[in-house]
Amino acid sequence: MATLTWTTAGESHGPALIGVLEGLPAGMELSTERIDAELARRWRGYGRGGRAKLETDRVEVLAGVRAGRTLGSPLCLRLANRDDSIETLPVPSNPRPGHADLAGCQKFTHRDPRAILERASARETAMRVALAGAARQLIEAFGVEVFAHTVELGGVAAAADAYERAGDGRQRLRERSEFLGVDPTCEEPWKRRVDEALEALDTLGGLFEVVATGVPPGLGSHASGPERLTGRLAGALLSIPAMKGVEFGLGFESARRPGSEVHDAIELRGPDADGYGRFRRRTNRAGGLEGGMTTGEPLVARVAMKPIPTLRRGLDTVDFETGETVRATYQRSDVTSVPAASVVGEAMVALELARSFRDKFGGDSLDQVRDNFEAWRRRVEEV
Numbered sequence: 264m265a266t267l268t269w270t271t272a273g274e275s276h277g278p279a280l281i282g283v284l285e286g287l288p289a290g291m292e293l294s295t296e297r298i299d300a301e302l303a304r305r306w307r308g309y310g311r312g313g314r315a316k317l318e319t320d321r322v323e324v325l326a327g328v329r330a331g332r333t334l335g336s337p338l339c340l341r342l343a344n345r346d347d348s349i350e351t352l353p354v355p356s357n358p359r360p361g362h363a364d365l366a367g368c369q370k371f372t373h374r375d376p377r378a379i380l381e382r383a384s385a386r387e388t389a390m391r392v393a394l395a396g397a398a399r400q401l402i403e404a405f406g407v408e409v410f411a412h413t414v415e416l417g418g419v420a421a422a423a424d425a426y427e428r429a430g431d432g433r434q435r436l437r438e439r440s441e442f443l444g445v446d447p448t449c450e451e452p453w454k455r456r457v458d459e460a461l462e463a464l465d466t467l468g469g470l471f472e473v474v475a476t477g478v479p480p481g482l483g484s485h486a487s488g489p490e491r492l493t494g495r496l497a498g499a500l501l502s503i504p505a506m507k508g509v510e511f512g513l514g515f516e517s518a519r520r521p522g523s524e525v526h527d528a529i530e531l532r533g534p535d536a537d538g539y540g541r542f543r544r545r546t547n548r549a550g551g552l553e554g555g556m557t558t559g560e561p562l563v564a565r566v567a568m569k570p571i572p573t574l575r576r577g578l579d580t581v582d583f584e585t586g587e588t589v590r591a592t593y594q595r596s597d598v599t600s601v602p603a604a605s606v607v608g609e610a611m612v613a614l615e616l617a618r619s620f621r622d623k624f625g626g627d628s629l630d631q632v633r634d635n636f637e638a639w640r641r642r643v644e645e646v
């Protein structure tokens with residue numbers, strides 16, 4: 264099967280998270296160290312709560328690999344939860360605002376928010392990062408790199424020119440930055456903002472950006488709605504808990520400008536420039552997507568995350584039994600998780616790109632994928 268599908272199972276405070284990824288070709292060398300490194304990045308970023316000090320997140324491979332190489336069978340991964348107290352944790356007597364609690368209780372017609380929140384928790388995103396850590400090893404073998412950075416936190420934006428300034432050094436900056444941010448001068452203001460929110464018993468949201476480079480043109484499809492990569496990527500990013508908006512390239516700004524200031528002129532690439540085919544775009548306002556397909560320019564997605572809904576100061580809600588207004592239950596929580604969410608965003612884009620890559624190039628083994636890719640690469644030069 265030459266597409267890529269994935270699923271996860273596991274509650275936030277259950278024994279473990281399980282993930283299954285189907286569709287990796289056989290014969291791929293799979294590094295678990297690489298997966299663990301991505302998992303460690305997801306725990307970085309100032310503003311996370313008590314759980315961050317507890318969990319270590321080391322991946323265990325249960326199936327799909329022999330002697331360090333994929334078998335072409337489903338890959339099954341496991342992540343143990345250090346906090347596995349699901350059987351003893353109390354059942355909140357009220358639904359917490361901003362969470363899945365109330366809609367979930369109404370969906371299943373009960374008064375047990377724990378039955379909902381255990382799965383609605385963003386703990387599950389650790390497994391997405393692990394699965395993407397495997398999937399991205401495939402596209403990286405073909406020159407595709409995906410990385411993300413925080414661009415705004417609690418209303419404080421990175422410098423407008425940070426994008427250009429970061430340039431080719433963006434990945435290096437990302438690794439250096441405590442916030443996984445694009446602009447190191449934001450470190451102190453963001454830290455202050457988080458400290459202020461902590462003191463005010465409040466929480467913060469923000470914006471992050473995911474960039475993919477080295478992407479061949481023509482991934483996705485114009486031909487059917489569900490295959491348009493624009494929608495698939497937006498859906499994948501919005502499937503992360505707490506995400507409220509996605510834009511590509513100019514995004515919402517493109518609604519305000521005339522067409523001459525939105526669309527990207529086409530020119531010849533020149534013999535020495537990197538890329539595929541003879542052409543390139545003079546600008547990349549489209550953010551690397553046209554007609555539901557990749558253009559070969561960097562894919563640029565910006566994602567808005569709402570503030571963490573569990574506030575230490577508490578929000579008003581209603582007690583299920585008494586019907587009285589009460590303050591929502593608080594146990595522990597992050598003040599902000601935008602940097603962590605950016606790593607999850609990176610994972611979602613990597614999974615979606617790996618899926619569309621499998622759809623386009625097929626092949627049961629890595630050698631076959633390579634043959635198909637090279638054949639396309641030669642032909643696209645003739646367009």
Ligand SMILES: Cc1cc2nc3c(=O)[nH]c(=O)nc-3n(C[C@H](O)[C@H](O)[C@H](O)COP(=O)(O)O)c2cc1C
Binds near residue numbers: 361362363569
């Ligand atoms: C990486 C990450 C960490 C999160 N940590 C917390 C947290 O500590 N406390 C909390 O209340 N919400 C946290 N959230 C957000 C909630 O999971 C989310 O808002 C909730 O499940 C409701 O889903 P919705 O916002 O998509 O409607 C986190 C989200 C992400 C992506």
Ligand SMILES: C=C(O[C@@H]1CC(C(=O)O)=C[C@@H](OP(=O)(O)O)[C@H]1O)C(=O)O
Binds near residue numbers: 596
């Ligand atoms: C466990 C993770 O994030 C959790 C996401 C989360 C939520 O409500 O979404 C609430 C917190 O968990 P707890 O209620 O156990 O303190 C976060 O720590 C993780 O990112 O791995």
